[in-house]
Each structure stands twice: as structure tokens, then as C-alpha cells.
Amino acid sequence: ELKVNFFSFERRSMNIYKEFISIINLYSIIKKENPDLIYTTTLKLSLYLLLINFFSQKKIINNFSGLGYLYVNNSIKIQLIRFFFELMLKLFSNKNFIYIFENKRDLDYFVNKNILKSSKCFYTNGVGVDIHKFKFLKRKFTEIFNVTMVSRIEKSKGVYEYLEVVRSLESSSKYKFHLIGKIPENADIKLIKLLTKCKNQKNFHYSSWTDNIVNIYNITNIAVLSSHMEGMSVFLMEALSCGLPIVATKIPSNEEIVQNDINGYLVPLYSPQEIIIKLNLITENFEKYSNMSINSRKICEKKFDEKIILEKFRKIIEQEC
Structure with missing residues (x-):
């Protein structure tokens, strides 16, 4: 039987109270549903799960499609958040965490800085594409x-x-x-x-x-x-x-x-x-x-x-x- 639980959070919110409530809500869902495996694709949820898994000890796959806003913006505030995020990864990542990166340089960044262990990091070329749906079309040279x-x-x-x-x-x-x-x-x-x-x-x-x-x-x-x-x-x-x-x-x-x-x-x-x-x-x-x-x-x-x-x-x- 398939079941869907909806969990919402603000992607770029930095309100400590709101973030705390979001973490509590997510923890409640995990505790209630007791999943065998958790899969996430965002940096923010990865941080939530680092904290939650200190208590729940679930198997977690973190798929980093890209490093996004946290690594584009170089304001002092964002740099501090980035430092905190990387510190949390280094301190709380354990055998239950697997990290999948969609490009090699992102993987190298975390491994070379000794934030993550190479044995727990894997690399894929994105999510891939259905080559039968997106068919090759022979192009004509055109004026426009x-x-x-x-x-x-x-x-x-x-x-x-x-x-x-x-x-x-x-x-x-x-x-x-x-x-x-x-x-x-x-x-x-x-x-x-x-x-x-x-x-x-x-x-x-x-x-x-x-x-x-x-x-x-x-x-x-x-x-x-x-x-x-x-x-x-x-x-x-x-x-x-x-x-x-x-x-x-x-x-x-x-x-x-x-x-x-x-x-x-x-x-x-x-x-x-x-x-x-x-x-x-x-x-x-x-x-x-x-x-x-x-x-x-x-x-x-x-x-x-x-x-x-x-x-x-x-x-x-x-x-x-």
C-alpha cells in the first residue's frame, strides 16, 4: 500500500523558529512511518536529517543535484551558514549516510576538504533523460x-x-x-x-x-x-x-x-x-x-x-x- 505524507518548508527561510518547527514535523513523520530508507535531494533537508538521525538512526541517501544558492551567494551571512552546514556534515555523517553527487567536481569538493569520506560518496551523471521520448531530429540549415x-x-x-x-x-x-x-x-x-x-x-x-x-x-x-x-x-x-x-x-x-x-x-x-x-x-x-x-x-x-x-x-x- 502506497501512502503520501506532505511535508512543507521554505527553501530559503532562515527563521530559526520556523526551521525548528520544520525539523520537529519531519521527525514526527519519520517516527510514525518508520521507513527503512530515506531519500532526499536538497541541501536543507540533508541538514534536517543529519540532526534527526542522531536520534532515529535511519539509512539515508542524500542526492545532491547541485550545490545551489548556498554556494552561489557569497554574502557573509551565507558563508557562515555554509560553514555551519559543512561542519554538521563532517561531525554527524556516519555509516547510515550515503551521498550521491550528480557532477564530479561537487563530490571532489567535499572529499578533498575532508568533509565526507570518499567511501560514502558516489557519482552519477544527473538523473538522465529518456532518449526515446526526446528523439534525435535531423536539423536543417535555415535562414532563421x-x-x-x-x-x-x-x-x-x-x-x-x-x-x-x-x-x-x-x-x-x-x-x-x-x-x-x-x-x-x-x-x-x-x-x-x-x-x-x-x-x-x-x-x-x-x-x-x-x-x-x-x-x-x-x-x-x-x-x-x-x-x-x-x-x-x-x-x-x-x-x-x-x-x-x-x-x-x-x-x-x-x-x-x-x-x-x-x-x-x-x-x-x-x-x-x-x-x-x-x-x-x-x-x-x-x-x-x-x-x-x-x-x-x-x-x-x-x-x-x-x-x-x-x-x-x-x-x-x-x-x-
Whole structure:
């Protein structure tokens, strides 16, 4: 019999009282349901479970899809929280904890700093992608190239830089830009103003949501992700599977997906002009574009097929649990 218990918490809340209540509520659920195995995918819940498991002693799998806000923001307050989080990991992690990282550099960070033991850390290439759903589509060289980015509308996701590219190429008839993603409640005002300006351009389309992302990929020629910090991007893995050349920022997770001049290009952070240069390189001739498209699909089949990823998970769970 399947049963669902709902547990809610604020992702970025730092209110001590609220956090204490959240920990108590989660502990109550665990005590009542008495699970054999607990699986979590967020840093905050990992911290909760470190404290709770001091009393409950459950087997816990922590899947770090990315290090997120805690490792993007470098304010003094966040640095102190990060220090506390890493100290808690070091002090309270025990044989009951397993850590799965979706990119190698995140794993190396925690192991090399002696925060976690290498014997309890494992690495997978993200969550993988259904290569049969996201099919390879042979691309035609065209007069207008559709460029797509799928992301939450946040500055840390590099949306500002992407929109600067859109603004810079407002008069270009070579590109049509697409942006898909929800606007969070605490959206950056400057970013929203820029998005509003872009909406007035004929070569730009924004949508907060689509119920058929495959159709979007089918009309897309190039995928762009200018994020400042990212786990293994589902968007980029789906783009790979569909055979899209990619322009992405040079961050650890993207380096797992994009091979320079093979299936796309990596660009420095905060560099809209570099994105424009790489878009022009990809579209300068059909042979380059076609080769990058084919290479994207090959990389996906070799590294990111969800069957490969699920098999890795199965082996880890069998070995450790």
C-alpha cells in the first residue's frame, strides 16, 4: 500500500523558529512511518536529517543535484551558514549516510576538504533523460535560427545575460529567441524590467510554462544556458538527446555536458557578447552545425541515457543498503 505524507518548508527561510518547527514535523513523520530508507535531494533537508538521525538512526541517501544558492551567494551571512552546514556534515555523517553527487567536481569538493569520506560518496551523471521520448531530429540549415533557454527567471540562472543577448540582437533577422520559465515571487526587479523590454521585440517569445517541451525542442536550433551555478541541467540533457548544439557557461556541471567545439561551446560567466560570438560560430556553416547536432546525441546516448543512470543507482543502493 502506497501512502503520501506532505511535508512543507521554505527553501530559503532562515527563521530559526520556523526551521525548528520544520525539523520537529519531519521527525514526527519519520517516527510514525518508520521507513527503512530515506531519500532526499536538497541541501536543507540533508541538514534536517543529519540532526534527526542522531536520534532515529535511519539509512539515508542524500542526492545532491547541485550545490545551489548556498554556494552561489557569497554574502557573509551565507558563508557562515555554509560553514555551519559543512561542519554538521563532517561531525554527524556516519555509516547510515550515503551521498550521491550528480557532477564530479561537487563530490571532489567535499572529499578533498575532508568533509565526507570518499567511501560514502558516489557519482552519477544527473538523473538522465529518456532518449526515446526526446528523439534525435535531423536539423536543417535555415535562414532563421531558433535559440531556446529553459530556466527559472532568476539572475543566478543567467537569465539576465541571456536577455542581454536578446536585446543586443534585436535588429537581427538571423535569430528568434525563446525563454521558458516561471517567475518566482521574489523576482529581481531589474531582471523583470529587462524581460518586459524584450517582450516588445519581434524576435523574442517568453512563456512561463509549456505542457509539451518536446515540441519546443523540435523547433529549436540551438540551446543556451547561461547559469552561474547549476546541478546537472535536465534542460541541457534533453537538448542533447534531441541533437541540439549548446552554448553554456563554463561551470562544472555544464562541462560534463558540453565539449568545446564538439557539440557546442562553453563561455565565461557574465559574458553575453561571448554567447553571441559562439552562436555566430555554430551557424556559420552547415557542416559545423550538423556535426555538433550529431555529437550532442552521441554524448547523450553514451553518458546520459536514463537507463544507464538508473542502473548506477540500483548498484549503489544494493551495495550500501
